[in-house]
Amino acid sequence: MDSGRGFFMFLDEPKPLPHNYFVKEFLCGMKTKLVELKNISKSFDGETVLSDVSLYIHDKEFITLLGPSGCGKTTTLRIIGGFETPDVGDVYFDGVRINDVPPHKRHVNTVFQKYALFPHLNVYDNIAFGLRIAKVKEPEIRERVSEMLALVNLRGFEKRNVSLLSGGQQQRVAIARALINKPKVLLLDEPLGALDLKLRKDMQVELKNIQKKTGITFIYVTHDQEEALSMSDVVVVMADGKIQQIGSPTDIYNEPVNAFVADFIGESNILDGVMLKDYSVKFAGHTFECLDCGFAQGEQVDVVVRPEDVDVVPVDKGMLVGTVTNVTFKGDYYEIIVDVKGFKWMLETSDFVGVDSVIGLYIEPDAIHIMKKSEYSDMFGDYSTFSDEMDHLSDIISEEEE
Amino acid sequence: MKFLSRFYIFIVFAILYAPILVVVLFSFNASGNLSSFSGFTFYWYKDLFRSGEAIEALKNSLVLALCSSALATVLGTLASFSIAHSKSKTYQTIMKSVTNIPMMNPDIVTGVSMMLLFVGVALIFKLNNVLGFWTMLIAHTTFNLPYVILSILPKFKQMDKHLIEAALDLGCTPTQTFFKIEVPAIMPGIISGLMMSFTLSLDDFVISHFVSSPDFKTLPLYIYNQTAHEVKFSMYALCTLMIFTILILLIAVNLAGAKRDKKPTAKQRRVKGGAAK
Amino acid sequence: MMKNKRSAFERVASSPYIVWSAIFIIAPLLFVAYFAFTDRDGNFTFENILSLSSYSETFIMSLGFSLIATTVCLLIGYPLAYCMSRTSERTRSILMVLLMLPMWISLLIRTYSLMALLDNGGLVSSFLVSIGLPKLTFIGTDAAVILGMIYDFLPYMVLPIYTSLIKIDRRYLEASADLGCNSMQTLLKVILPLTTPGVVSGVTMVFVPSISTFYISQKLGGGSFDLIGDTIERQFQNQVTYHTGAAVSLVMMILILISLAIMNKFSDNEEEIIV
Numbered sequence: 030m031d032s033g034r035g036f037f038m039f040l041d042e043p044k045p046l047p048h049n050y051f052v053k054e055f056l057c058g059m060k061t062k063l064v065e066l067k068n069i070s071k072s073f074d075g076e077t078v079l080s081d082v083s084l085y086i087h088d089k090e091f092i093t094l095l096g097p098s099g100c101g102k103t104t105t106l107r108i109i110g111g112f113e114t115p116d117v118g119d120v121y122f123d124g125v126r127i128n129d130v131p132p133h134k135r136h137v138n139t140v141f142q143k144y145a146l147f148p149h150l151n152v153y154d155n156i157a158f159g160l161r162i163a164k165v166k167e168p169e170i171r172e173r174v175s176e177m178l179a180l181v182n183l184r185g186f187e188k189r190n191v192s193l194l195s196g197g198q199q200q201r202v203a204i205a206r207a208l209i210n211k212p213k214v215l216l217l218d219e220p221l222g223a224l225d226l227k228l229r230k231d232m233q234v235e236l237k238n239i240q241k242k243t244g245i246t247f248i249y250v251t252h253d254q255e256e257a258l259s260m261s262d263v264v265v266v267m268a269d270g271k272i273q274q275i276g277s278p279t280d281i282y283n284e285p286v287n288a289f290v291a292d293f294i295g296e297s298n299i300l301d302g303v304m305l306k307d308y309s310v311k312f313a314g315h316t317f318e319c320l321d322c323g324f325a326q327g328e329q330v331d332v333v334v335r336p337e338d339v340d341v342v343p344v345d346k347g348m349l350v351g352t353v354t355n356v357t358f359k360g361d362y363y364e365i366i367v368d369v370k371g372f373k374w375m376l377e378t379s380d381f382v383g384v385d386s387v388i389g390l391y392i393e394p395d396a397i398h399i400m401k402k403s404e405y406s407d408m409f410g411d412y413s414t415f416s417d418e419m420d421h422l423s424d425i426i427s428e429e430e431e
Numbered sequence: 432m433k434f435l436s437r438f439y440i441f442i443v444f445a446i447l448y449a450p451i452l453v454v455v456l457f458s459f460n461a462s463g464n465l466s467s468f469s470g471f472t473f474y475w476y477k478d479l480f481r482s483g484e485a486i487e488a489l490k491n492s493l494v495l496a497l498c499s500s501a502l503a504t505v506l507g508t509l510a511s512f513s514i515a516h517s518k519s520k521t522y523q524t525i526m527k528s529v530t531n532i533p534m535m536n537p538d539i540v541t542g543v544s545m546m547l548l549f550v551g552v553a554l555i556f557k558l559n560n561v562l563g564f565w566t567m568l569i570a571h572t573t574f575n576l577p578y579v580i581l582s583i584l585p586k587f588k589q590m591d592k593h594l595i596e597a598a599l600d601l602g603c604t605p606t607q608t609f610f611k612i613e614v615p616a617i618m619p620g621i622i623s624g625l626m627m628s629f630t631l632s633l634d635d636f637v638i639s640h641f642v643s644s645p646d647f648k649t650l651p652l653y654i655y656n657q658t659a660h661e662v663k664f665s666m667y668a669l670c671t672l673m674i675f676t677i678l679i680l681l682i683a684v685n686l687a688g689a690k691r692d693k694k695p696t697a698k699q700r701r702v703k704g705g706a707a708k
Numbered sequence: 709m710m711k712n713k714r715s716a717f718e719r720v721a722s723s724p725y726i727v728w729s730a731i732f733i734i735a736p737l738l739f740v741a742y743f744a745f746t747d748r749d750g751n752f753t754f755e756n757i758l759s760l761s762s763y764s765e766t767f768i769m770s771l772g773f774s775l776i777a778t779t780v781c782l783l784i785g786y787p788l789a790y791c792m793s794r795t796s797e798r799t800r801s802i803l804m805v806l807l808m809l810p811m812w813i814s815l816l817i818r819t820y821s822l823m824a825l826l827d828n829g830g831l832v833s834s835f836l837v838s839i840g841l842p843k844l845t846f847i848g849t850d851a852a853v854i855l856g857m858i859y860d861f862l863p864y865m866v867l868p869i870y871t872s873l874i875k876i877d878r879r880y881l882e883a884s885a886d887l888g889c890n891s892m893q894t895l896l897k898v899i900l901p902l903t904t905p906g907v908v909s910g911v912t913m914v915f916v917p918s919i920s921t922f923y924i925s926q927k928l929g930g931g932s933f934d935l936i937g938d939t940i941e942r943q944f945q946n947q948v949t950y951h952t953g954a955a956v957s958l959v960m961m962i963l964i965l966i967s968l969a970i971m972n973k974f975s976d977n978e979e980e981i982i983v
Binding site for chain 2 (some may be wrong): 110111112131132133134137138139141142143145146147148149158159162163206207210
């Protein structure tokens with residue numbers, strides 16, 4: 030399997046994560062669930078935002094709620110923070126139901142999307158705010174604020190006016206202001222959304238380090254799948270107010286449960302297939318060996334093949350044969366679109382292939398992932414209408430909406 | 432074209448200021464009539480302060496303006512808070528329409544209606560001489576309230592609503608949030624509302640005219656009484672003093688405003704300037 | 709529960725104002741209506757309203773005066789605001805102070821100073837005599853009263869129009885020029901429509917005080933004028949005829965509210981106040 034490209038590099042770092050999240054859960058079964066949502070539903074003005082969401086979060090975990098805009102991830106976060114009350118369902122914190130506990134009485138702190146730093150207070154007073162409300166003595170406040178400033182690399186910024194700080198610096202102040210209260214859970218609502226790409230990458234690493242250092246549970250909301258995969262212990266993929274899949278980043282990427290997850294996380298070719306028997310699937314007019322079993326004989330399924338998992342071979346050695354219609358240079362690889370009997374595949378290859386050349390496609394059994402049919406099955410097809418620009422546009426739109 | 436437009440501006444402003452200049456000039460006129468300027472004197476200024484009535488009226492005006500603007504600001508701030516936070520559209524609409532009434536109504540109707548209220552209440556409770564400081568205070572507070580609310584309400588709207596959530600998140604009760612976060616955020620609106628209502632109250636004549644009694648006279652009422660029958664040059668002196676006070680205050684406020692604008696937003700100004708060119 | 713708590717706090721915050729506006733904004737208007745529809749013994753009657761027909765001349769004259777004053781203010785004020793908006797930023801800030809200063813000076817003082825200029829022994833008439841023209845009487849004429857309205861309220865017309873002119877994004881003007889408008893067409897097709905809200909608020913700020921004034925007509929009308937404002941003022945100061953005065957006030961208030969409602973249809977930002 031060839032997955033050592035781009036952001037998937039992160040996945041190749043040795044992680045102490047067990048293969049399957051549910052196995053981990055079984056192993057940790059005795060651990061208390063720190064936050065638990067039970068059958069939460071919520072609607073605004075008759076429009077359902079969350080329907081029957083259940084989720085639990087363990088201590089010291091870095092969990093990410095990932096999904097497109099309007100999927101309900103921010104609402105979920107706000108329910109945990111106490112800014113919204115669920116219409117149906119219960120929220121538990123350390124085993125206690127907290128539906129009716131107002132935000133200022135919860136042991137949870139939030140890093141807001143646009144930081145929400147108090148403009149009339151300087152850096153020091155912003156960070157000290159929570160402690161002052163809790164009537165902590167000034168000498169202790171001084172000590173803890175300087176500890177926090179050190180943690181977020183802002184020593185010497187005490188007297189600065191927050192509105193004159195850069196985005197990254199404001200971000201750090203927002204994190205320090207939340208963390209100083211030693212919350213059991215830190216909620217982060219798209220905290221890096223307003224930063225530029227380079228800064229965002231740096232802050233991702235820094236946030237992860239802060240989380241490790243402090244051992245505080247982070248619940249992180251983002252629509253950026255790359256961010257989610259690289260930072261989280263657990264990723265919760267949401268769409269249309271429902272949880273689609275919960276799992277470790279590797280699980281989510283390698284074993285998406287349905288076409289939505291497969292499409293949303295990374296690039297993927299999603300084809301209609303038929304399970305002939307265990308370990309054998311037929312799609313694109315060819316029968317392939319695979320590693321999946323447990324489906325009924327002749328069951329209609331969705332087949333996912335990642336672009337980087339398809340090898341380009343000479344025509345006579347190919348399992349499938351197609352014509353190259355489009356080639357895009359991506360720096361360390363080429364992204365090519367190949368027309369195989371009318372279905373447009375996306376492939377990534379390090380060797381240049383010319384447009385209109387005819388090539389063979391070779392797919393290893395472990396590159397094939399089989400999914401049950403779902404409501405999302407027919408919504409994601411091939412790459413015939415694909416364009417980078419559109420991708421970019423929809424990103425911008427979703428950012429504006431949030 | 433440019434010359435024409437400058438000339439036009441000059442002419443209109445000249446006409447606008449001519450009468451004012453005449454008043455200022457003739458307040459120093461020794462002859463005591465309007466047809467000729469016969470010599471420089473401070474006589475009318477001395478004359479003005481001889482009786483002490485003018486000082487009394489000034490004192491009354493200041494006390495009334497301070498009390499009514501402070502009261503209007505407190506009430507208006509709380510009202511704006513509740514309007515801005517209310518989730519009910521109907522409540523917001525009703526409150527805003529009610530607030531608009533004293534602004535839309537001509538002053539004379541506001542004055543007359545308040546007078547009828549006071550007189551009516553006095554009739555019901557068989558009271559005599561209700562008109563005076565308290566009725567003036569009520570009337571001034573009432574006509575100041577819309578201006579306070581309309582200068583504060585937009586500040587609530589402009590405020591990042593996440594600030595409130597952040598404060599709650601950090602352990603503030605809603606009341607603490609109001610005093611520690613919202614009040615500082617809307618402070619510019621509070622100050623401008625306070626200043627506006629202070630000056631409106633100092634300036635008001637029409638409404639005061641209907642709800643006042645001879646025992647409590649403000650400066651505008653004093654001027655009205657003094658100018659009822661004949662030309663009084665001591666009134667020219669008073670007008671001159673008031674005009675210069677206002678001029679100095681206006682320049683001071685403008686300079687302070689310009690300074691405050693310039694400091695943090697050098698960048699914004701550049702952008703603005705660029706767009707204007 | 710959290711929601712309830714929050715709104716409880718809001719209710720506490722709003723109750724003083726609700727009580728205040730009920731007693732001192734709504735109730736006085738009800739009193740006006742009550743007095744307008746009752747006679748001296750407190751019996752319900754239409755008499756007061758019906759008796760207003762004898763004031764029809766007053767109403768028409770007031771309306772005519774204030775309409776003329778408003779129109780002249782608009783005709784002088786719009787070009788002035790336009791010219792002001794074209795000057796450099798420095799000049800503009802000085803002109804702003806010059807425009808604001810008269811607004812802060814009490815109307816009493818300004819009317820009084822205009823009287824100083826127009827008075828029978830005043831500067832203008834002395835000047836006319838000195839250059840050999842016949843002695844003219846200004847005080848007591850229609851023109852003097854209308855002039856007083858124009859003079860007193862002109863700044864209130866200029867300021868909102870100026871503000872809306874300043875707010876126009878330069879790019880609209882560039883776009884209009886780019887699309888082939890000459891400067892006259894730009895003025896008519898782009899600038900005028902964009903400044904409608906300013907014009908509406910300027911017209912309101914001149915029309916309402918002119919139609920209800922009594923001070924200007926007392927001073928410059930030489931006591932011989934009877935506008936609506938004078939009628940109301942006299943009836944209330946004499947303390948005998950509250951009922952007719954209330955009826956006049958009620959009718960004027962309704963007329964003004966109707967015309968404001970009509971004018972507000974033309975402007976979309978009614979919430980904005982420009983002072």
